[in-house]
Amino acid sequence: MPLTPLHDWNLTPREAIALQRRLAGRVERADRLAPVRHIAGVDIGFEQRGEITRAAVVVLAWPPGKLGEFEPEALEGTLETVEQVVHREPSRMPYIPGLLSFREVPATLAAFDKLTVWPELVMVDGQGIAHPRRLGVASHLGLWLDLPTIGVAKSRLCGRHGEPGPARGDWEPLIDGPDDEVIGAVLRSRVGVKPLFVSPGHRVSLPSALDWVAACLRRTKLPEPTRLADRLASGSDPEASPRIIQ
């Protein structure tokens, strides 16, 4: 069953919410990944006070160059960029908490259209199922692309949790609803900084999502895929021209 073309979406918040409820039923929370050879990172930036949406996708080679090390520092620079693309277009919707995917997914899909290297796993800057209707931007994108996705957010949208321990890798479950459903994890990705909110997007379990994020962590707070996509989507890399490396 084909989904409604996102480019045609011109929904009211009420209609968008109804659509999310239907799509949430199609999100898979168990692992169903093909062998991973490339991991993509996705992030969105804005220009001109939000009038222009800028989607960035960075594709990294997996596994990283050097294996057998446990310290992230020893793996510095081992997740190499294979391709990166940027797509700009007029923004379609304002930001509304809970409806982020309607604002960001269309531009993201256009960016994916430009990729020549297709990833087997995607990390998205935002929530996966850790969403009021269990359909955050990572889950929505995963359904659309028919790819496994993981949500890596910098702050909380919903759910309750304890404060994770101080060590890198320490985490606490993110729980929501009257039935205490575990919708994600609050992960200390770096000592001394606010924790990350990791949640399954599509076709990835929570334990695997945490494993993948941990495997992509280096010295920074964000895992390499979303860190590089962030850099590309934000101003620091002004005329970030699309390029294919190697």
Added chain:
DNA sequence: GCGACAG
């Protein structure tokens, strides 16, 4: 009615 609220 009163907060909370990804990017």
Added chain:
DNA sequence: ATCTTGTCGC
């Protein structure tokens, strides 16, 4: 998210 100077810390 973005707008922005200085400032604290490794």
